[in-house]
Structure formats: structure tokens, C-alpha cells
Amino acid sequence: MLVAPIVDAKSRELIGTIQIINNKQGVAFPQYMEEGVAQLCETLAIAFRQRLGASNVLQVRGKYDGLVTDAVISAKELELAQRSARRKNLNLETVLIDEFQVKVPALGAALAAFFGGPYEPYKSDRIKPPELLRNMSRDFCVTNQWVPLDDTKDGILVMTPDVERTRASRMVNNVYPKNKIAYCVTTQREFMATLDHLFGGASVLADSGNIDDLLGDLNDDGDGVGVAGDDIASAASDNELVKLVNKVIIDAYQQGASDIHIEPYPGKGKTEIRFRKDGSLTPYIQIPASYRNALAARLKIMCDLDISERRKPQDGKIKFKKFGPLDIELRVATIPTAGGVEDIVMRILAAGEPIPLDKLGLSKRNLELCRTAVEKPYGLFFVCGPTGSGKTTTLHSVMGYLNKPDTKIWTAEDPVEITQKGLRQVQVNKKAGLDFALVMKAFLRADPDIIMVGEMRDKETVSTRIEASLTGHLVFATLHTNSAPESIIRLLDMGMDPFNFADALLGILAQRLAKRLCAKCKVPHQASDAEINALLEEYALEFTNTDAWKADPKGERAKVLESRVKEFGDEDGRLVLHTARGCDTCGGTGYKGRVGLHELLIGTDRIKKDIQEHARVAQMFSTALEEGMRTLKQDGIEKVLQGITDIQQVRAVCIK
Ligand SMILES: [Zn+2]
Structure with missing residues (x-):
């Protein structure tokens, strides 16, 4: 029997084998046949690879699939690039070039394969076709994404990053009705560079390769x-x-x-x-x-x-x-x-879109309670945390959730960072005397349903705001406080009437941002008993002041352990933890992006009673915990158990 493997030349993957059984002559297979079979295997490997590339490997045909078939990047990398592009609102080409170091000609080859036409690179010595460009402006070419390059024997050569769209629009045929048209494809970057070359004008993206060259x-x-x-x-x-x-x-x-x-x-x-x-x-x-x-x-x-x-x-x-x-x-x-x-x-x-409420990283309980609280027709809702903890982003997510044609929403912000259609947003301008208190008073005369105000510091804003909420409006604000219960004390200190405030309070959401483990390189391991105990001990510690805990510390601790394992463990009750490693995507740090940690206090009857009775912070904490609130630290630990972040990052942002 003569057996030879069919091996893919690039990936060294075994695709199959050839077996030849029983030589007719009844003797061993000669050397030349061995060599012949080896050659046949090589040819078959190439053929199989092309077939696989076309059918099995890539189910959805995309513009850049050629990069995968040509083994420039892996399918996984292409997927990561697509996600990164979506997240940062960049075009995929930019991400492929800047983050995945894909060379521009490789992109061109992929586009050519996709559109089935020739690829035309940027050429710095291209001769301008004045006849063809006569009635064309740079703006027109940018908007419509095509530009004529040359009048050839095959027709007018038109360069475009999207041949299908340009052809389908029939715009080129309208501009040159009497001519044949030949299309060539190019990358977005080279298209813009070509426009700069033909029309003049500097696009920094096109003509400045990298910062070192500029330096x-x-x-x-x-x-x-x-x-x-x-x-x-x-x-x-x-x-x-x-x-x-x-x-x-x-x-x-x-x-x-x-x-x-x-x-x-x-x-x-x-x-x-x-x-x-x-x-x-x-x-x-x-x-x-x-x-x-x-x-x-x-x-x-x-x-x-x-x-x-x-x-x-x-x-x-x-x-x-x-x-x-x-x-x-x-x-x-x-x-x-x-x-x-x-x-x-x-x-x-970042003049960005608001993040949808359900994408903020709120736990299931917090998301449900948050929705219920903000859907009330009137009352007060606060988001608190230090500078840079994402308070405004969160408030805008809530506004996005409530933003409907039948609702009038006024916001006073400094600065207006996120804009939303439907919201009427006012930029506070202290230099010009337009401060929060003044804007608030104006809002109250301007038939609001919902009022959102940036930071609330002085007594005047507080009193105006309370007035507002009690006369049938829904008021949202941020506070510069550490925890949800502490915010209540601060507001009372600022002069809020405990009875009015207790009546109006819907909820307070405290927030921190912790570094997120890089999804590409984080390393999972099954948590040891010691690790689990340490984590859950830290989790349980937050409960020590509650009445239930004081009555039965052992029983309460056991309950905590059991419920955490039940919620986050696998069928056998095992928990998985992740550690940071570092790769190219995260700049070697092991972390990429951030995740919100939350502590949501709801204005329940018991909390309202605490407020009216001037309870201390510790008392309110324990009431809230008994009613199901999770502290920032606890929310963080739950996110550690889900592999989103690690305990070091949670500790770093939950310092009291
Ligand atoms: Zn990484």
C-alpha cells in the first residue's frame, strides 16, 4: 500500500490522504510512483484550499473576505476588526489598516476579488484629466464616491471604493451618457488621496502616513x-x-x-x-x-x-x-x-450617540428596577460618583430610554457632550451668567415633562429642583458623592426638606468604571477554593452591618456562598476566574475598555421612613441591603465571577 498525506502548504493542516492499494505487478511501489503521488497531493491541497475558501469557510461574502482567503489575517481577526469598527464608529478599512496592520495593496486585492474588477492604487504621478473633471467638484466626488481617471479605449475609467453601488446608481452613465464606462476599485484611503491629488486640498488622513513621519x-x-x-x-x-x-x-x-x-x-x-x-x-x-x-x-x-x-x-x-x-x-x-x-x-x-440603557452593563436586577423607577410620572432620580465615572453617559442612556414624541425633555449641561434628537439641550455658560439655577427656573416656565440637570452643588439648585419635582415633573441630576446612601445625607445637608425629599425620591444610582479584561487575551482558570473563599468573604463583608447578619452571621454567610455559586458557577458548582495577560490589541496591558459597577438604591417605603427620621448613613445602607441592594464592591465581584473584570480593578475603584 502506498499512502501520502494531503497537507495545506500554508497552515500545515492535514486535509486528507491518498491510498493506493496493491501494485498490479505484485511488487513494491517504485520510487517514481511515490514522487508522483506526492505531487498529486500538492496539487490536490491547492485545489481543496480554493474550494474550501469559496464554500465552507466563509459563509457570508464580505468585501474583505479576500484577506482571509489570502491568509493576510484570520477569520477571527476580521470579526474582531468588524466589532472594533462598529464600536468606535470607524469604517472597517481604517481599523484593518491602523489596528491590524493590513497593507493597503492587500486590501485592494481583496476588493478586486470581491467586485470582480481591477484594483487601482493611489499614484502620486497620475496625470489629471481636465476634460473629464471639467464640471466636477471635490465635494461631488466625495458624496458620490467616484471619480473619472482617464478616457481609455475601453471607455471612461472610473475609480470608486464601491463598484456595485456606483454602478447601480447609474450616476456615471448620466454624467457621461455617450461613453462606455470601465470601473476600477480602490480603498477608501487611496480614493481620498486621489481626490486630493486631482483637486488639491489637504486631507490629513490621506497624506499623513504616521506621526513619526510628521515629526x-x-x-x-x-x-x-x-x-x-x-x-x-x-x-x-x-x-x-x-x-x-x-x-x-x-x-x-x-x-x-x-x-x-x-x-x-x-x-x-x-x-x-x-x-x-x-x-x-x-x-x-x-x-x-x-x-x-x-x-x-x-x-x-x-x-x-x-x-x-x-x-x-x-x-x-x-x-x-x-x-x-x-x-x-x-x-x-x-x-x-x-x-x-x-x-x-x-x-x-465624543459627540456620540447615547448608549442604550440595556447596554450599560447593569445587572438584571438593577436594569429592571432602574426602568421601573424612571418610568414614574414625577420624582427625583440621581446618578452619583466621582469625576470621570460616567455619570453623564448613564443619564443620557436613561434620557434615550424616556425620549418619546409625547414627552418634553429639557436638559442643562456643561458641556453638552452627547446630543440626542428630541431632547432640548441647553449649554450652561457661567461666564455669561447662565448658571444651573437660572436655567432650571426657565425650564419650569417652559412646560417640561422631564428635566435633566448636570451637577447639583448649591442650595439654590436644590430647592428649585425639589419644587419642580413636586409639581409633577420628573427630574434627573448627577451628584458628586461616593455612595447612594451618602447622597441622601448630602442632599439633606444642602437644605432639602426631609419630608418633601422622601416623598419625591425615586432612586439613586452610584457608579464607578472598572477596567475591562481584554477579551482577546484574558486567561481563564478554574478558581481554587482559597480564591473563591477570599472573593466571597469580601462580598459577604459588605453585609456585616445588616440586622439579619448580626442575628445569624454563620447562616447568612452560608446563604451568600450558596447563592453566588448557584448564579455564576457551572452545573458542578465550579467557578471560573480570568487573569490579565496582554496582547497587541490591548497594548500589552491585558485590559481594554471599561465596565460600569453599580449600586442602585430605590426610594422604597422603608428608605423614605429612614429619610424622614434622619437615619444615619450606616442605617440606610443596611436597610437598602436588606431590601436587595448590592454595593459597588458586590456588583464588581459579580462581574469578576462573570469574567468581565478582575478583583484588583474592582478594589481599585471601590476605595471608600
Ligand atoms: Zn489583550
């Missing part, structure tokens, strides 16, 4: 002293610097950063730029000392600040779409620092 283009004279007066203004409008600043902002946005920190050092020290991502700062680049002043001036120009004022803090706002290809806003703060330099910190106001 290299800066002309560092190395003296570090910087220039003064008019020279700063002209240095600030230097083309390379403008591109660099745009690139920094675009990179920060695309990497999901919330803030950009610009930290100059005096003398020859370089200017450090760091991004805050998922709550932690990471170094981004360093800029030569000689660009220090021009960089600050450029940013000040972008937000209409006084470039000659360098000794006082200033604040402003950049509407980035005036300068670059992204429709985002940045809140800018300048602060003079030691050595006669100026730090600049920019917050990216």
Missing part, C-alpha cells in the same frame, strides 16, 4: 528657546505643525482616548504628549523643544484664545471639523507651569 518633517533648530511675538503666529501656521496637531487629535480620537495632555519642559526639554485611555495615561510622542511655543499658539488659535496671554490659565473649545476631517469638539484648558511654559489639556467631547 521628522518638523525642522528642529535645537536651540529650545523658542520664538516670540509675530514669529510665534507664523510658526503656528507652519504647514507641518498644523498637520502634526491634527494628527495628534485624530490619533487620540481613533485610539479611544478621552484626554490629550501636552506637557512642555523649559530649556531644551522636549514637550511630552500623553493620552488618557480607559482612565490611565500612556505616553504618545515627544515634540522638539523649538516647537513648544508654536504648538501652544496653534492650539490657542484653534479655540480663539489670546496667544499673547501666557501667564494666566485660559479655557476654550475647538470645533475640529473646521480644521480636520472629524466632526468632534475638544474642551481646552491652558495652565502656566514652572519654567515659563504652558501645559495644555484637551478633553475630547
